[in-house]
Ligand SMILES: NC(=O)c1ccc[n+]([C@@H]2O[C@H](COP(=O)([O-])OP(=O)(O)OC[C@H]3O[C@@H](n4cnc5c(N)ncnc54)[C@H](O)[C@@H]3O)[C@@H](O)[C@H]2O)c1
């Protein structure tokens with residue numbers, strides 16, 4: 001969460017506490033922040049639980065809907081006791097999915113299995129593709145206008161699956177479907193600031209392409225603040241570490257899953273950016289994997305300006321170093337094949 005997000009959380013709590021009138025409380029919320037419902041699908045999982053906690057802290061959320069196939073009553077009861085704005089409800093099993101989704105402005109999807117050591121994200125396809133497809137069919141039915149934040153892996157395929165499901169249902173809006181690649185940006189910022197000895201809070205690094213191995217392309221040549229403290233070898237090492245960041249966590253967890261806490265942080269940042277965009281806050285720009293014409297590939301991650309209808313503008317790649325140009329060409333074949341695989345799966349039967 002950005003420091004400013006925490007500040008706004010605490011200022012809301014303080015204003016609530018200092019107000020003796022519930023009427024004043026209600027009008028403060030309605031003037032500053034409209035009602036917004038956020039649904040989390042997979043809310044009882046390793047990402048889902050801390051993400052639910054962080055979204056409960058977000059003053060932009062008025063209703064928080066926690067859905068999973070197991071465990072949501074406990075998570076929802078627990079999170080609901082926190083004295084922040086959002087009203088929390090837990091939903092479990094298929095017959096409650098419609099109610100969980102109805103009226104949602106933003107749906108975040110961390111449902112599905114995580115990697116174990118030795119697996120690629122694509123190895124998750126066989127299980128997660130079906131989970132994502134089922135959930136997207138329900139989104140098309142119950143909240144077709146919601147902004148969808150796809151976390152479930154392989155993101156390079158699950159986003160195209162979602163787009164095909166929505167197309168079939170006649171609800172597809174390419175401006176409202178996002179693959180969440182924020183964790184790649186979070187990692188690139190952390191590793192760059194650490195290596196260059198910079199204050200990480202002021203660092204920015206765009207990350208483009210997709211979300212798996214070489215398809216993750218951090219653009220350190222565009223990092224701010226720029227530095228001449230890093231050699232070409234440092235940039236190669238930082239690029240590799242960012243691309244392998246997920247694997248670093250999977251190996252450290254030694255069979256107990258993949259990144260959950262840093263992902264919840266990244267997912268909360270991205271959902272917050274979407275909510276701010278919907279609320280008309282200007283100049284909200286984040287990297288995300290979206291339908292795109294930035295390259296010849298139909299989906300691509302790059303900087304995206306978020307607005308009242310989702311994607312407002314997709315930024316181009318800007319000027320790239322020779323090393324980044326090479327990385328861009330190298331990633332295209334793998335990214336295309338993952339996109340094609342998702343599209344083909346969604347259109348079976
Ligand atoms: N995009 C990213 O940067 C990123 C980062 C980390 C993890 N991930 C991915 O996120 C996914 C979840 O990871 P995790 O560590 O939270 O896994 P987890 O196993 O801890 O949690 C997944 C949750 O999904 C639930 N679930 C399964 N099928 C469901 C369905 N049909 N409807 C609703 N919920 C369902 C499970 O019950 C479980 O609670 C994985 O696919 C992982 O690879 C993506």
Ligand SMILES: O=C(O)C[C@H](O)C(=O)O
Nearest residue numbers: 115153245246247258259
């Ligand atoms: O690496 C994984 O499998 C999870 C996630 O995609 C990550 O980048 O941490």
